[in-house]
Amino acid sequence: MFERIAEKFQDIFKQVRGEATLNEKNISRTLREIKLALLDADVHYRVVKEIMEEIGRDARGEKVLRSLKPGQQFVKIFHDRLVEFMTAPDAGLKLSSTPSIILLAGLQGAGKTTAAAKLALYLRRERHLSSLLVAADRRRPAAIEQLEVLGKGIEVETFTGKGNSPLKIITDAIEYGRSRSLGAVIVDTAGRLHVDGEMMAEIGEIRKKIKPDETLLVLDAMTGQDAVNVAIDFNRQVEITGSILTKLDGDARGGAAISLRSVTGKPVKLVGVGEKPEDLVSFDPERIVSRILGMGDIVSLAEKAQAVLDVQDAEKWEKKWKKASIDLEDFRRQLRGLKKIGSWESIAGMLPAGMGGLEDGSSRIKRMEAILDSMTPGERARPEIIDGSRRERVAKGSGTSVPEVNQLLKQFKLLKKMMVKAGGSRKKQLSIGGANWPL
Ligand SMILES: Nc1nc2c(ncn2[C@@H]2O[C@H](COP(=O)(O)OP(=O)(O)O)[C@@H](O)[C@H]2O)c(=O)[nH]1
């Protein structure tokens, strides 16, 4: 998902991260490129305008210009802003009635019927609610059977009802759901190929009569700009409470995911990431932005890193971790382990701030290794003996500088502190605190 926009952002960021200083010229160039990438990804023009205003202000702000690595700081701020932009405080499903009623609306082919079944499974998994599926799409006879088949697959009952009045079928279904003390009634409705008045009127009337807890608009993320326009129309004519964005597993460009909340004022609540009933997850802006910006899935990378460390010498490491007794030799081994995981670029995001950030790491990790290699085994075992003159020697030997050596020692000390916090006893904390660090 989002491969195309991710590739563009990777290129833009590579360039801006490489800049030693930011000035009006390279800031303008970067902003222009970001703008084009967003437009190309089908982000709504109003949203692009809004984002660009904020980012422009930030990029020229003190926090960026004054930082040690302005390019990286800029990327980080852009990332954070985008997440903030897509985050809504009310993104969770609000289900407070018994049964709670969820009305699904949207164009034909958007994924409503599939989403109904997915939602039933999601509610069982996440909220421990049992659901009733309601076949209120009476325009196509096949739609009823499709819902029934999906329901059977996940062992959820489908209410088919009789006749052709969606409203009558839905009210009967709610009655039925109530008598069975079900948690949720999920209503699948008829779509159309395009937005039209008849469909809007139909949904509007149903909504007014049954007063659903949630009216969710199902949108196909692959249709990009169209999905956004459909959302604007729907939101204007039928009051929706949020949307479900489907087909994010396809080659969606990202535009709908970025724009929807801002353009409709309603949160994206769930996303479909496949055709199967289990392929529905909560909308997680942090995850989506990481994908859009090509930073990989940080959570899964962290898990991957853990796995590599595990096969390395897990037991030994754990013992040392508990005792907070690692030395620079262990630190060196860990660095090498990190290198095995993959490109530093992609793992930098998972390190605590200051230890990786969004830095251009592969050259940095090499320099860190060079520094460690230039120390004597004795120094690596007892870093506290590395005083001023030793630091100078190490810096020279590794082709780096004293500040870089200092920084590495500082990071190591920080890591050790974290270990003490995580696993050490009070007594050990005192002994570490008492060690005479010449920093
Ligand atoms: N890849 C993928 N396909 C989906 C997703 N959601 C729905 N589909 C497919 O989209 C097509 C239309 O879905 P359907 O639920 O019948 O749409 P409806 O007309 O709105 O009810 C079907 O072939 C679904 O399998 C999704 O999240 N990912």
Ligand SMILES: [Mg+2]
């Ligand atoms: Mg359908």
